[in-house]
Amino acid sequence: MNANGPRSRTRRRSGPAALALACAVVLAGCGVRLETPPPTEPVPDAAEVVRRTAVADALLVAEQAEAAADGTRVPGPVAEELARIATATAEHAEQLGGEYDSGLDEIVADPSEASPSPSARRHTPASTLTALTDSAARTRAAANQAQPGPLGRLLASVSAAQTRYAVDLAQLIDADPPELSPAQVPQPEDEPSGEASSPEPASAGTQEVPVPPAGLSAEDLTALVLAEDSAGFALEVRAAQADGAVRERAQERARAHRTRAQGWALVAGVDGTEQDPRQVAYTVPRADTPTPDLARELEDGLARNYASLVARAEPGTRGALVALLVDSTLAAGRWGAEPVPFPGLPEQS
Structure with a gap:
């Protein structure tokens, strides 16, 4: 009797422990996790x-x-x-x-909080x-x-x-x-505030003064000077050959591009130096190319330039580049260009 007593008591003490272990195994197999917080959405950067x-x-x-x-x-x-x-x-x-879909909506969503679709x-x-x-x-x-x-x-x-x-x-x-936003070239940081912008009136109210884009190379800026100046020259030539509304529109855009070329030359610090890329004259497409076609090509080219520079410029200093991309897109439209979903991005054509 005495020999069997301890073993009998040991078996009785081990019973609850075995039951607890069995329950844990069963719960684990059912996918239930005790004291586990509900899943949450990751915090976006x-x-x-x-x-x-x-x-x-x-x-x-x-x-x-x-x-x-x-x-x-x-x-x-x-x-x-x-x-x-x-x-x-x-x-x-x-x-x-x-749209980002973490897959958690069906788990944590409350049907009572659903809002009507905008449509x-x-x-x-x-x-x-x-x-x-x-x-x-x-x-x-x-x-x-x-x-x-x-x-x-x-x-x-x-x-x-x-x-x-x-x-x-x-x-x-x-x-x-x-x-x-006004489509204007920013003033150089060491220059007093003045006008180096498109002559077109701004339709916005109070606007922040654009800052020079940071992170661009000297080659980036001089290429932009050359692109704006050559566009201005081409439209000056076409304005002299045209009349009526086409002449007026070509003159207006020619002045805008020439002014922007001067503004970017000041930003780049090449105005009046040997590094100034501007030329007295540029090659202009043949006269049988209609002026609206030429103007659309020029504005599309400038849109591509500004879009590329947006990618290179540092955050917080791209405002002028973005505004000029928008301006070139709208100008191409005024010359008859069809709207496209991604202006300035030739890879999306």
Whole structure:
């Protein structure tokens, strides 16, 4: 009896422990984890926040434009423009990487907190114009600050496209066009504040003074001087050969490009030096090339230059480059260029 007592008591003490171990195994097999916090979304960095905001803006515009295009009283040309905007802004969202989906929504979502889809509400061409204008402005500001540079370049192109679509839509529905940042070359840091800008009036209200872009090489800036100056010369020649509205428009853009060439020469520090790349004359395409075709080619080339420099310039100093990309895009449109989803990005053609 005494020999069996201790063993009997040992078996009774081990029973609860075995039961606990068995329960733990069963719970582990069922995927249950005790004292484990619920899954949470990873915290996005600054670049991801910028990207997600631009994607959300583009998708919102696409949804509104598509819904507005289906309106019963929308004229045909307006509906066509809205459909084009919907397609282009959907492409913007796709090229920006699309919506982020962690897969946690179905796990942690509360159905009672669901909000109605934007497309479930009634949208009009005017409300789409407002959303498009707001998106272009936010994306333009983000292009100035975004890291890395290629993201800033893409955002700048998206903003230029959205601004062009907004201008075209405003004209179709007889609404006010979006307010724009002045397209002007910044003053050199050691120069007093003055005017080295396009002669075209600015439509925006109070604007920050543009700062010279940092991070660009001397070759970058001198190439920009040469591109602006040669464009101005070509349009001066064509203005002398034309008359009427074409002559006036060519003269206006020639003055703008010459003024910008001078401004960039000052920024680069080459004005009046042996390093100044400007020439007395440049080769101009044959006279049988229509002036609008030539002007579109010149503005498209400048848009590509400015988009490339956005990618190279340091964040916070790209504002002037982005504004001039937008300006070249709009100028090409005034010469009859069709809108494209990614102006200044030839690889997206």
